[in-house]
Amino acid sequence: MDYNLCDYNTVKKILSAHGFNFSKALGQNFIIDDTVCPTMADMLNVDESTGVLEVGPGVGVLTKELCKRAGKVVSIELDERLYPVLEKTLADYDNFELVKGDVMKLDLHGIIAQKLSGFKEVKVCANLPYYITSPVIMTLLEGKLPITEIEVMVQQEAAERLCAELGSREAGAVTFAVNYYGKSEILFNVGRECFMPSPKVDSSVIRIAVREKPEFDVKNEKQLFTLVKCAFAQRRKTLVNSLANSLGKSKADITNALSQLGIEPTVRAENLRMEDYVNLADLLF
The missing domain is CATH 3.40.50.150 (Vaccinia Virus protein VP39)
Structure with missing residues (x-):
């Protein structure tokens, strides 16, 4: 029926x-x-x-x-x-x-x-x-x-x-x-x-x-997604502060990594592109 x-x-x-x-x-x-x-x-x-x-x-x-x-x-x-x-x-x-x-x-x-x-x-x-x-x-x-x-x-x-x-x-x-x-x-x-x-x-x-395969060559996907999750954990804060509070990395290390990528330390999580996170994960881990 x-x-x-x-x-x-x-x-x-x-x-x-x-x-x-x-x-x-x-x-x-x-x-x-x-x-x-x-x-x-x-x-x-x-x-x-x-x-x-x-x-x-x-x-x-x-x-x-x-x-x-x-x-x-x-x-x-x-x-x-x-x-x-x-x-x-x-x-x-x-x-x-x-x-x-x-x-x-x-x-x-x-x-x-x-x-x-x-x-x-x-x-x-x-x-x-x-x-x-x-x-x-x-x-x-x-x-x-x-x-x-x-x-x-x-x-x-x-x-x-x-x-x-x-x-x-x-x-x-x-x-x-x-x-x-x-x-x-x-x-x-x-x-x-x-x-x-x-x-x-x-x-x-x-x-x-x-996608048949990701656009970017990522060394460790788990670390990449840990980074992204920590970045948005306190999205009202700057990326440096958010990561320092949740990722277990020092502000100096995070600021230095951002500097190497040409990214201002005052940036917030939502302002980064996919490739920025991929490159940042490679530097921080």
Whole structure:
């Protein structure tokens, strides 16, 4: 049966039949606007040669659109209360497979190798709860998975930070991390009225095109990201003070390293470019 998963009453009836109540702790808000998911699926640009790894299928409204377009969709869902719901709403799609568990703890390399290995490329699509947006995105990127693209719906404020221009006031530690692994852009915005229950903020769908390899030759990625994280730990302070307080390096060493790179000691974390951090990490470590 082809359920209209964007119809409020239909979704409410299906959820009630399985005794489901929304969990604030899991940040659950399901899409009920019938234009959002088809647009997301179209913009992911998949076909039968593409495998899709989906994170957080919910009741399957986006999953269904992905199944119509992709060769196979493997969806990871944490909430066991939704397992019987998904079995019902996606029963008509034989190219759908559910993986039960926490995306932060599962062996994603193993899942892709076992379930999506025969496809020309693998892309990730997700509608993430706001509270785990950055951790999940970084898990996907830092894992260096064999994926070409990540399309994800996140809180609008988070989208602006994730897609900010390096060197701008909006940039943060996660902005640098995302830019290291890929190229990000905001695709379109989604109003809060498009969800049930309605959240207090609007959302945006972003795309991260994953780089085959980083733009810069980095000797030690862990040290680089430690440096960036410490730099933004106290972003209202100068970079020298922020690093001296959190990195365990003296102000003299930091100032000297900046001087070698032609950077003023009064600079703040958001003013540095990616290459500046790469070079600074090489000098300080």
